[in-house]
Amino acid sequence: MSVPEPVDELPINTGDDVVRVRQAVRARASAARLSLVDQTKLITAASELARNTLVHGGSGVARVETVQRDGRPGVKAVFTDDGPGIVDVEKALTDGYTTGSGLGLGLGGSRRLVDEFVLETAVGQGTTVTVIKWMR
Amino acid sequence: MDRVPILSLGDVLLVSIQVDLQDESVVALQEDLAERIVDSGATGVVIDISAVEIVDSFIGRMFATIASLSKVLDAETVVVGMRPAVAITLVELGLSLQGVRTALDLQRGLAALRQRRAEREIPLADESDEAVEAPAAARD
Numbered sequence: 001m002s003v004p005e006p007v008d009e010l011p012i013n014t015g016d017d018v019v020r021v022r023q024a025v026r027a028r029a030s031a032a033r034l035s036l037v038d039q040t041k042l043i044t045a046a047s048e049l050a051r052n053t054l055v056h057g058g059s060g061v062a063r064v065e066t067v068q069r070d071g072r073p074g075v076k077a078v079f080t081d082d083g084p085g086i087v088d089v090e091k092a093l094t095d096g097y098t099t100g101s102g103l104g105l106g107l108g109g110s111r112r113l114v115d116e117f118v119l120e121t122a123v124g125q126g127t128t129v130t131v132i133k134w135m136r
Numbered sequence: 137m138d139r140v141p142i143l144s145l146g147d148v149l150l151v152s153i154q155v156d157l158q159d160e161s162v163v164a165l166q167e168d169l170a171e172r173i174v175d176s177g178a179t180g181v182v183i184d185i186s187a188v189e190i191v192d193s194f195i196g197r198m199f200a201t202i203a204s205l206s207k208v209l210d211a212e213t214v215v216v217g218m219r220p221a222v223a224i225t226l227v228e229l230g231l232s233l234q235g236v237r238t239a240l241d242l243q244r245g246l247a248a249l250r251q252r253r254a255e256r257e258i259p260l261a262d263e264s265d266e267a268v269e270a271p272a273a274a275r276d
Binding site: 015016018019022023026036037039040041043044047048051095105106108109110112113 | 137156157158159160161189190191192193194219220221222224225228229230231
């Protein structure tokens with residue numbers, strides 16, 4: 001048995017990469033013994049965010065790791081791109097608002113699916129979204 | 137890119153999603169299905185997602201698109217086999233799957249399509265009454 005890498009670092013350049021991010025998050029969430037519903041929520045959020053990275057950022061990177069707080073395991077996923085950034089963050093988090101061809105549920109929806117959600121963005125400098133789901 | 141196979145079962149097209157779908161495969165499935173509905177004259181489409189671990193907004197939108205698309209082509213779509221965890225996540229994500237008919241499993245999905253077909257056969261009888269009067273109009 002090989003020891004898992006402390007952090008999975010996955011490029012996001014194609015649709016296949018989005019699938020690979022989902023799989024990496026699934027493996028971590030299962031290893032951290034998240035409930036099936038929580039695993040599903042986290043993987044779904046990761047899928048939305050990885051697609052955002054690809055569609056809005058052009059490309060980017062996902063970093064997935066297992067974290068601990070007060071003895072409780074969790075899974076953290078960080079999505080980073082060097083894209084145009086988000087002009088109006090509040091609007092971007094509103095359900096139904098979209099600048100692309102999607103449904104506008106990606107950011108707001110994924111925020112509801114996780115325990116912690118941090119969005120850092122600057123116009124012209126890209127966007128980083130960090131999400132964490134803790135074992136209950 | 138994985139292409140999802142479409143099986144023909146009488147006048148129903150059956151799609152069983154067994155792979156982790158990437159967006160391009162989702163788009164290809166929509167196009168393949170539209171073609172198959174027209175080619176086969178199918179009246180129903182069943183999409184089995186019992187093996188699908190997550191439905192995000194892109195895949196959810198595909199169900200809605202296929203449902204409207206098949207309606208335009210005179211077929212009905214039923215999505216069957218959604219896992220409980222997927223259902224919980226979908227609702228929390230904010231996806232309502234409006235216009236998408238669902239059933240708990242394949243058997244119930246096929247039964248729903250059969251029932252719909254039976255309902256459609258009643259108005260056909262009315263049409264045949266009109267057909268009797270049609271020659272009158274044709275005489276003019």
